[in-house]
Every structure is written in C-alpha cells, then in structure tokens.
Amino acid sequence: MRFAISIPQFVADGEFDPAAFRAYVQRAETLGFHSGWTQEQFLGTFPHLNALETMAYAAACTDTLRLGCAVFVTPLHNPVHLAKHLSSLDQLSRGRLEAGVGTGGRGRPFGAFGITGEGLVTRFTEGLHVMRELWTKPSVTFDGRFWQLENASMEPKPFQKPGPPVWFGGSHPNALARAVRLGDGFFGAGSTTTAKFAEQVAIVREANPDFPIAKRIYIDVDDNGDRAREHVADGLAAIYGKRGLEAVAVAGTPEDCVRGVQEVADAGAELILFTPVRDQANQMERLAAEVMPQVS
Structure with missing residues (x-):
C-alpha cells in the first residue's frame, strides 16, 4: 500500500505563503508519502492555483517526492504544448512526474478553449498518441x-x-x-463513492x-466525528459548488x-491519495500518525 497527499492549491489572491508551502511538501517527503498531487481547474470562483506551476514549485522544494496531477483534462490542451510542459517538468524533477489524464466529460466550457465537444474521445486519444510519439x-x-x-x-x-x-481518470x-x-493505471475520482469505485x-x-x-479520498480527521463530517461537507461544497456530496468522503x-x-484499500486501491478539505498541514500529520499505520 502506498499513500499520497494533495499539494496545497486552494489559495486566494495574495495569500500564497512560499515558506509554508515549502515546509509542507518537504514534510510530506519526510513522512514517507509516495507522491504529492495537484488538480486542474481553469475557471470558477473557487481560488485554485494552476497544476503545472504548482508541481514545478513543489519539484524545486523536494528531492524524492513524486509529483502528479489527477487529472489533466487533455482535450482542453494542445498536445504538443502539454507534451513539452510535461517533458520539461520530468527533466527538472529528475524523473519524478506522474501524469493523470481524462476527457473531462461533455459538460466543459469548450468554447472558452477554442474548441467544441465534437469528437471528444477522438480528440483525447489522438492527443495522447501525439504526446507519446513526441516523447519517444x-x-x-x-x-x-x-x-x-x-x-x-x-x-x-x-x-x-x-x-x-x-494514469487515466473516468x-x-x-x-x-x-x-x-x-x-x-486507473485513478478513481474523489467524487466517487467507495461502492462505485469497487x-x-x-x-x-x-x-x-x-x-x-x-x-483520491477527500478526508477529514477530528477527535469529534460530527465536527469532521461538518468540515468535509463544507469543504466539498466549496470545491464543487454544491452540497450533498458527503457520501464520497471519509x-x-x-x-x-x-x-x-481500509474499505477503499479493500476495494482495490493500491495507491491512496488523501485530499484534506482544511488545515492541510495538520491533517497530513494526523493521517501519517493515526491512519496510515493502521491500513494494510
């Protein structure tokens, strides 16, 4: 069983703390996390640093922590640009990159990216083919x-x-x-229940x-269970813009x-990505000390 942790991205205008970010990813490395992961979200009112730049910053702060994005919605990218970005980041990190990809579904604002949703799967598979050809x-x-x-x-x-x-989402x-x-590899979404994931x-x-x-598991650990469930309900509502998603979280x-x-592990996950919805540094410490050692 391997464990990963989300990299802090939910940062409002002017609130990024370089020292705290550096301490967080270095501590994740010290605690033995396999990897740190970002998410991609271009548009929306919820503050969200871009995945590639966040991964590059994390790479510069660490030595062994692997770095990923779950997932890049690749139809919204030019595959030549994305292939170059990822190849460069893999070189800069000395081979620590993990790349998650997905179609993103048909509900995306395609017009904002100069495309339509026509032939979405073909666009996705062609783009991946172009990237791999350029890489090899x-x-x-x-x-x-x-x-x-x-x-x-x-x-x-x-x-x-x-x-x-x-890694493929979907x-x-x-x-x-x-x-x-x-x-x-297949990466189950954080918005998926354990039963659906199974x-x-x-x-x-x-x-x-x-x-x-x-x-991915959205998670909140608290000595008061009811308070933890309130935190996760509020956190998911902020991320997804709607309530009623508590069933997907732990x-x-x-x-x-x-x-x-353990239920997620028993369902088949070999790598579990923890995504705390608040107080990420403290949650990471609690996960490493109180949860991870008890999961097999």
Whole structure:
C-alpha cells in the first residue's frame, strides 16, 4: 500500500505563503508519502492555483517526492504544448512526474478553449498518441482528425523512459476499458463513492488483473466525528459548488477514518491519495500518525 497527499492549491489572491508551502511538501517527503498531487481547474470562483506551476514549485522544494496531477483534462490542451510542459517538468524533477489524464466529460466550457465537444474521445486519444510519439520518437509524422504533424521533433524527451506513468481518470465502462488499453493505471475520482469505485475496479480487473489502481479520498480527521463530517461537507461544497456530496468522503474520528480508508484499500486501491478539505498541514500529520499505520 502506498499513500499520497494533495499539494496545497486552494489559495486566494495574495495569500500564497512560499515558506509554508515549502515546509509542507518537504514534510510530506519526510513522512514517507509516495507522491504529492495537484488538480486542474481553469475557471470558477473557487481560488485554485494552476497544476503545472504548482508541481514545478513543489519539484524545486523536494528531492524524492513524486509529483502528479489527477487529472489533466487533455482535450482542453494542445498536445504538443502539454507534451513539452510535461517533458520539461520530468527533466527538472529528475524523473519524478506522474501524469493523470481524462476527457473531462461533455459538460466543459469548450468554447472558452477554442474548441467544441465534437469528437471528444477522438480528440483525447489522438492527443495522447501525439504526446507519446513526441516523447519517444526522433521524428513524428501524424495525420489525424484534429492534429497533424510532419517530421516534427521534440527535445529533450522526458527523463523517464519511455515517459512518465500515465494514469487515466473516468467512470464510464468505455472509459475504464480505454484506461486499460491505453494507460498505465486507473485513478478513481474523489467524487466517487467507495461502492462505485469497487464496481469500477471489478471492470478494470476483469480486463487486466495486474493493472495499477489508485483512488483520491477527500478526508477529514477530528477527535469529534460530527465536527469532521461538518468540515468535509463544507469543504466539498466549496470545491464543487454544491452540497450533498458527503457520501464520497471519509470523515470522522481516527478510528472512523481508518475504517473508511481500509474499505477503499479493500476495494482495490493500491495507491491512496488523501485530499484534506482544511488545515492541510495538520491533517497530513494526523493521517501519517493515526491512519496510515493502521491500513494494510
């Protein structure tokens, strides 16, 4: 069992604290977390630092902590730009990058990014193909529906060969099948209940019994279980802009959280990403001391 922790991103205008951020990611490294992860959100009223820049800052502050994003909504990106960004970050971090990707679904504001939702899955798969070709081949020629390259080269390649691990998000059975076919792992969403996640794992395992599986857990640990559940309800409402999502989270006393996290592990998660909804530094300490040692 491996554990990961979310990297602080929810920072309002003028409130970023470089020293506190540096101390947090360095402490995560000291506590033995496998990786620190960001999320991607371009638009919205909830303050949210961009994933790539946050990962780059974290890379400069650490030595061994792996760094990921769950997930990049890749149809909203130009794959040549994204391939270059990720290759550069993998070089700068000396091979510590993990790349999560997903289609993002059809509810995105595509017009804001100069595209339409037409052919979303094709755009997604073509983009991933372009990225991997640029990461691995000296010259790329590709004539796709959305992307065309002729004798295109990109250097330097990623530090990791043939490239950083690519984790797929998604929930539809077709997306799960695509993850096994094209990805290096499946990453269950934090907005998914443990029961739903277990159903997704069954689909993935049927296709490939050895496929790596991870799950984000929104979590709050408190000696007062009711207070923890209030915190997580408020935190999720702020992140997602609506209430009633408490069932997707794990919240309560340390004993409650051990039980909830163990259920996720038993459902099939081999990497568990903790995403506290408040007081992240203190929550990270409590998770490392009171929850992680009790989960197998």
